[in-house]
Amino acid sequence: MKSGVKRMIEFNHVTKKYRSQAALNDFSLSLPAGKIIGLVGENGSGKSTALKLISGIISPTKGxxxxxxxxxxxxxxxxxxxxxxxxxYYTFYTVGETVSYYASLYSDFNQRKAEEILDYMKLDRRKKVKDLSKGNRGRLKIAVTLAREVPVILMDEPLSGLDPIVRDAIVKGLLSFIDFEKQTLIITTHEIKEIEPILDTVVLIKDGVLLKMEDVEELRMEQNVSIVEWMKQVYQDGGIDK
Amino acid sequence: MNPWWGQLAKEYRLGRGGAIGALIALFLYLGIGVYASWRMGNPETFLAFCAFALMMHVLYMAGYMCVSLIREQRTLHLWLQTPLPAYKLLLAKLLNGWGALAFSLFIISAITLLSGTMVVNLFELDPELTWRDVISTGILIDIHILLIALYIGIGLTFLWAIYLVVSKSLGKVSGNVIGICLFFFLPWLMSKWEGTGLFHALFIWGKVDLNFSDVAYVAFRHVYIGYYFYHFLLALLLLFIASWLIERKVEV
Structure with a gap:
């Protein structure tokens, strides 16, 4: 990583085991501030575990x-x-009450931004969460996550269960609702082609091990490959970035 | 809004359905009591129904916390993501449950009082009985129900925290087995400890005589402040351990 770039997140030789199964194995990674970072890899590669570790709702076994x-x-x-x-979700709340609940919990919650996102996502504030479609529940989740003015935003499969048109709108919305002067977004998804245009950095994980981390612009300009093509190459080479 | 008030309000919404359900169940039960009393032609039957319902309130917090914690388990990552310390998260649940218990207890106490004084008329059965005896005994019983129920609720929260930790590291079956073993083992251990001379030396002090009439005499004629102090310390310890486990060891 270029010197002078602020490092926002650091994994220092992290191993995370669920009973005897290692989800991450001696995983070291340094992520810069103010970027959109895609965490990609196959199912069970350790992407969600990495996000949970950053969010603090699980702790490393080592590191x-x-x-x-x-x-x-x-x-x-x-x-x-x-x-x-x-x-x-808290299904007893309405959409509006869910936003109010988050606003009460977090001093960094931007209510005005939340209202803007609800409008953008076309969510009815009076509707009960339990009556929302899966797609609309996903949108609500995105709204309350993005409305917080925090240095790090983590999104684990935010596009899952959403139809292609909505996915496209959400990807565009990410650019509008994130302040890249102050915020870093880390996103995991299987819909790589859809988020590729907005990613700055991509991190490839396999079996709990970091395979490679690349600047997306460099992939496009120098190697002239898409992220999916790059992933296939790295999987074939089995290259590990240490 | 302060995060603590926001969490209290959320717990109120989470527990409201269960608390209303418990109230409906109480009134249905009392309805059965009225019917049984009418069929048997014996007003005292209804008083017995009321007294039983009153005493069963010691288990109210156990039921409330079971429902609340099981529902919370489905959205555990949301709960753990809140910025509040674990003890405040638990206190928000306990306070809401305690409030619901106090409301339900007030209703059943009032009904029991009315049935004891107007339907059965205890004053006729025992001319020595005074309103002061009845009210004092009632308050004493209610205070103890509130305290014991809270104590059980904290104990259950402690077991739940252990279950969450064990089930994540050893599996759900192990979590259940260890939880059930602790449920029986800890009270046994406590009873052994409370029978020792050391326990008596440390905590059996501050004798207070309860000057009620013989009729109002409930289960004991005096209490020890030290004994209450011991259970207060134990409740704090259980709450502290449960909070620590949730803060540091519980994962999703």
Whole structure:
């Protein structure tokens, strides 16, 4: 990584085991501030585990994860806004009440921005969360995640379950609702082609090991390959970035 | 809004359905009591129904916390992501449950009082009984129900935190087995400890006589402040351990 670029997130020889199964294995990575970073890899490669470690809702078995110099524990939520891949909500709330709940919890929650995102996502504030379609629940999740003014935003499969038109709108919305002067976005997704145009950096993980980290612009300009083509090449080469 | 108030409001919404359900169940049960009393032609039957419902409120917090914690488990990542410390998250649940218990307890206490004084008329059965005895005994019982129920609720929260930690690291079956073993083992261990001379030396002090009439005499004639102090410390310890486990060891 170029010197002088602020490092926002650091994985320092992190191993994370679920019982005897290692989800991440001696994983070291340094992510810059103010970028959109795509975390890609096959199912079960460790992408979601990496995001959970940054969000502090799980702890490393070995090693350490820091966010903006602070060790990531559960209380790192003051710096990290995390969108889980799980389809779980407080279903007793309406859309408007969900936004109010988040606004009450987080001092960094920007209510005006949340309202803008709700309008952009065409979400009815009076509708109960339990009555929303899966796609609309996904949009609500995105709205409350992006409305926070935190240095790090994590989105685990935010496009899953959404139709292609909505996915396109959301990808465009990410650019409008993130302040790249102050915020870093890390996103995992299988819809790589759809987010490729907005990514600055891509990180490829396989079996809990970091394979490669590349600047997306360099891939396009110098290697003249798409991220998917690059992934195939790296998988074939089995190249590990250390 | 302050995050703590936001969390309290969320817990209120989470627990409201269960609390209303419990109230409906209480009234249905009392309806059965009225019917049974009418069929048997014995007003005292209804009083017995009321007294039983009143006493069963010691289990209210256990039921409330079970429902609340099981529902929370489905959205655990949201709960763990909140910026509040774990003890405040737990206190928000306990306070809401305690409020619901106090409301339900007030209703059943009032009904029991009315049935004891107007339907059965205890004053006729025992001329020595005074309103002061009835009210004092009622308040004493209600305070103890509130305290015991809260204590059980904290104990259950402690077991839940252990279950979450164990089930994540060893599996759900192990979590259940260890939880059930602790459920039986800890009270046994406590009873053994409370029978020791050291326990008596440390905590059986501050005797307070309860000057009620013989009729109002409930289960004990005096209490020890030290004994309450011991259970207060134990409740704090259980809450502290549960909070620590949730803060540091519980994962999703």
């Amino acid at each position: 350490s994860v820091t966010v903006d110099g602070e060790v990531a524990t559960r209380r790192i939520s003051s710096k990290v806004s995390y969108l889980s891949e799980l389809d779980a």
